[in-house]
Amino acid sequence: MLTLCYCPSSCSMAPHLVLEEGGEKYVAREIDCANGEQRSAEYLRINPHARVPALGLDNGDYISENIAILPFLGKRFGLWSDDPVIEAKMMSFIGWVASTVHPAQAHFRRAERYATDPAAHANIRAVGITAFHGYLREIDGLFAGKTYLFDRLSSADFYAFVLYTWGLQRGFPMRELKNFTAFNDHMRERPSVQRVFADEKIEV
Numbered sequence: 320m321l322t323l324c325y326c327p328s329s330c331s332m333a334p335h336l337v338l339e340e341g342g343e344k345y346v347a348r349e350i351d352c353a354n355g356e357q358r359s360a361e362y363l364r365i366n367p368h369a370r371v372p373a374l375g376l377d378n379g380d381y382i383s384e385n386i387a388i389l390p391f392l393g394k395r396f397g398l399w400s401d402d403p404v405i406e407a408k409m410m411s412f413i414g415w416v417a418s419t420v421h422p423a424q425a426h427f428r429r430a431e432r433y434a435t436d437p438a439a440h441a442n443i444r445a446v447g448i449t450a451f452h453g454y455l456r457e458i459d460g461l462f463a464g465k466t467y468l469f470d471r472l473s474s475a476d477f478y479a480f481v482l483y484t485w486g487l488q489r490g491f492p493m494r495e496l497k498n499f500t501a502f503n504d505h506m507r508e509r510p511s512v513q514r515v516f517a518d519e520k521i522e523v
């Protein structure tokens with residue numbers, strides 16, 4: 320059975336949503352990120368990077384990083400494409416989110432990770448906010464005229480959905496992003512999304 324190590328409201332919500340959508344029985348293990356459990360000796364054996372998500376596999380191994388976990392789960396649950404070109408585009412999107420969009424929000428949420436001089440933090444935060452907002456607008460463009468990012472619902476959509484939720488939680492003017500908002504509103508109707516919001520106590 321699969322096991323997901325997650326922290327509520329974090330990027331691990333993407334695989335959490337995909338697991339719920341997949342419908343297979345799995346174990347959801349909440350890691351107490353607020354109190355540093357991700358840095359405990361026991362968790363470092365699961366993921367030496369001290370981050371969530373980590374996905375425990377049927378054979379007891381673990382994989383970390385959304386860029387590995389989301390395609391893995393997508394393939395397992397039919398939320399992925401067999402077409403090599405579409406697959407490459409899915410990887411392109413997931414890679415861009417993991418390497419660029421997610422770090423932009425770390426710039427405004429965790430400025431201390433990017434400069435030891437507190438005087439620099441306000442500037443790092445401001446740059447992160449502008450960059451993150453720009454990326455949200457870019458994603459809005461990707462949804463123009465589309466229900467999903469690719470030919471059908473995929474694990475990449477759940478990653479995009481997490482970014483919309485973060486946008487709401489962080490006070491960005493998300494309703495101005497018409498295409499992204501239509502996607503969000505449609506996704507919010509899915510029972511899988513409602514179950515994860517209830518489990519992770521998300522109220523936006």
Ligand SMILES: N[C@@H](CCC(=O)N[C@@H](CS)C(=O)NCC(=O)O)C(=O)O
Pocket residue numbers: 326329330331352357369370371372383384385386417421
């Ligand atoms: N590159 C990783 C990033 C994982 C990551 O930064 N996870 C955050 C939650 S969104 C985390 O574990 N934070 C705990 C901490 O920073 O100590 C991925 O895409 O999976």
